Amino acid sequence: MQVNMKVNGAEVSEEIEPRHLLVHFIRDQLGLTGTHWGCDTSNCGTCVVLIDGEPVKSCTQLAAMAGGHDVTTVEGLEVDGVLDPVQEGFMQCHGLQCGFCTPGMMLTARALLNADPDPSEDVIREAISGQICRCTGYSTIVRSIQWAANHETSVSLESAS
Amino acid sequence: MQVPAPIEYERATSVEHAVALRSELGDEARFIAGGHSLLPMMKLRLANPTHLIDINDLKELFYIREADSEVRIGAMARHRDLLDSELLARHFPIFRDAERVIADPTVRNRGTLGGSLCQADPSEDLSAVCTALDASCVITSSDGQRVVPMHAFHVGPYETAVANNEMLTEIRIPLRPGGGSAYQKVERRAGDWAVVSAGAAVWMDAGTIVDGRVGLAAVGPDTTSIQPVAEALAGAAPTEDLYQRVGEIAASNCSPETDGRGTAAYKTHLVAELTRRALRTAVARAQRQEV
Numbered sequence: 001m002q003v004n005m006k007v008n009g010a011e012v013s014e015e016i017e018p019r020h021l022l023v024h025f026i027r028d029q030l031g032l033t034g035t036h037w038g039c040d041t042s043n044c045g046t047c048v049v050l051i052d053g054e055p056v057k058s059c060t061q062l063a064a065m066a067g068g069h070d071v072t073t074v075e076g077l078e079v080d081g082v083l084d085p086v087q088e089g090f091m092q093c094h095g096l097q098c099g100f101c102t103p104g105m106m107l108t109a110r111a112l113l114n115a116d117p118d119p120s121e122d123v124i125r126e127a128i129s130g131q132i133c134r135c136t137g138y139s140t141i142v143r144s145i146q147w148a149a150n151h152e153t154s155v156s157l158e159s160a161s
Numbered sequence: 162m163q164v165p166a167p168i169e170y171e172r173a174t175s176v177e178h179a180v181a182l183r184s185e186l187g188d189e190a191r192f193i194a195g196g197h198s199l200l201p202m203m204k205l206r207l208a209n210p211t212h213l214i215d216i217n218d219l220k221e222l223f224y225i226r227e228a229d230s231e232v233r234i235g236a237m238a239r240h241r242d243l244l245d246s247e248l249l250a251r252h253f254p255i256f257r258d259a260e261r262v263i264a265d266p267t268v269r270n271r272g273t274l275g276g277s278l279c280q281a282d283p284s285e286d287l288s289a290v291c292t293a294l295d296a297s298c299v300i301t302s303s304d305g306q307r308v309v310p311m312h313a314f315h316v317g318p319y320e321t322a323v324a325n326n327e328m329l330t331e332i333r334i335p336l337r338p339g340g341g342s343a344y345q346k347v348e349r350r351a352g353d354w355a356v357v358s359a360g361a362a363v364w365m366d367a368g369t370i371v372d373g374r375v376g377l378a379a380v381g382p383d384t385t386s387i388q389p390v391a392e393a394l395a396g397a398a399p400t401e402d403l404y405q406r407v408g409e410i411a412a413s414n415c416s417p418e419t420d421g422r423g424t425a426a427y428k429t430h431l432v433a434e435l436t437r438r439a440l441r442t443a444v445a446r447a448q449r450q451e452v
Contacts, residue, residue: 041201057197
């Protein structure tokens with residue numbers, strides 16, 4: 001079947017098998033390997049992408065279900081060579097070690113900051129609670145998101161909307 | 162790598178279209194809402210539909226509203242909507258109690274009330290919530306609608322009263338005076354399935370429980386509604402002795418199994434204790450001692 005959707009602002013139109021999962025469509029068919037594929041059981045959250053601005057585990061969605069919607073992957077965070085404040089925050093505050101959970105964490109952080117520009121630590125921890133990090137103990141991820149909240153720019157808010 | 166077996170995919174544009182597709186595509190077609198129960202089962206070949214009918218475009222099923230002394234919830238209301246709804250929190254605080262501990266925020270962005278009830282997993286929390294609240298289900302087909310009470314909605318594990326040409330479209334919860342409700346869940350880790358959950362709802366008048374229900378999850382195939390509990394609660398004064406007794410009744414009316422989440426004895430203990438806690442909170446809320 002044919003599926004049409006917007007991925008990081010660009011229209012894509014591809015032939016897919018209906019059973020194709022969104023995570024594999026993004027990685028294998030579109031070649032956007034920034035989206036990671038982890039547990040395959042909607043537990044770990046490394047495959048999180050934004051669908052119409054909301055974090056969704058792409059291992060548990062069919063690519064067909066994303067048809068007609070706006071998908072944002074980690075590749076869509078940087079615009080014209082300018083990193084999103086969330087990406088900058090993860091660099092500044094050592095928000096990653098191995099980096100496997102990082103794409104999903106950063107996208108959830110972006111969605112959170114769009115909805116709540118000044119989240120408390122509890123709100124941040126709740127927002128990322130469906131995503132597993134085995135390196136950082138989460139503290140530096142929370143700090144990275146707080147850094148981003150304190151350094152939001154109009155550019156990042158526009159690009160994410 | 163886990164992928165579902167080959168399927169055909171259709172996207173419904175209205176309830177009418179959805180039930181027409183369901184009738185036309187035969188017994189092995191399934192609706193897909195959030196997909197967070199169905200797709201994992203398809204990956205494991207525990208569910209093998211030939212067709213999926215995507216109902217995520219049915220915007221007419223995304224509401225939570227008050228009408229005719231009921232709260233009416235569209236089948237596509239997502240967990241996140243149920244968690245955020247001030248209307249539900251005001252009338253039925255059991256929803257927010259339960260939704261806080263169902264899966265995680267990302268999963269709650271997709272999973273739906275209708276999908277949860279139709280999945281009819283004995284470990285699923287919202288079936289216990291809806292049964293405790295005496296909800297009923299509106300089932301729609303091309304011939305019209307019928308309304309089925311929660312206790313008749315679940316036919317057995319993973320089986321509901323929804324026939325192959327029908328669709329669950331709305332959940333109705335009666336608004337009655339003096340109501341209070343609460344949910345208690347023990348899980349191994351945040352966002353996991355319940356080891357045991359207990360939901361309680363009571364309706365009070367002049368310090369007495371007029372009517373009350375307890376629904377349990379994860380302790381057997383038919384524990385969302387326990388009739389002896391309702392009998393013990395009707396007309397009773399809300400005392401610790403009563404909670405103790407009802408906890409024991411609940412514990413003797415469930416059939417938990419020993420598994421990775423705990424022994425049957427531990428789960429039975431939890432049923433009694435969580436039932437007591439849920440009842441205590443439900444009564445306190447009914448008496449407006451807390452919100």
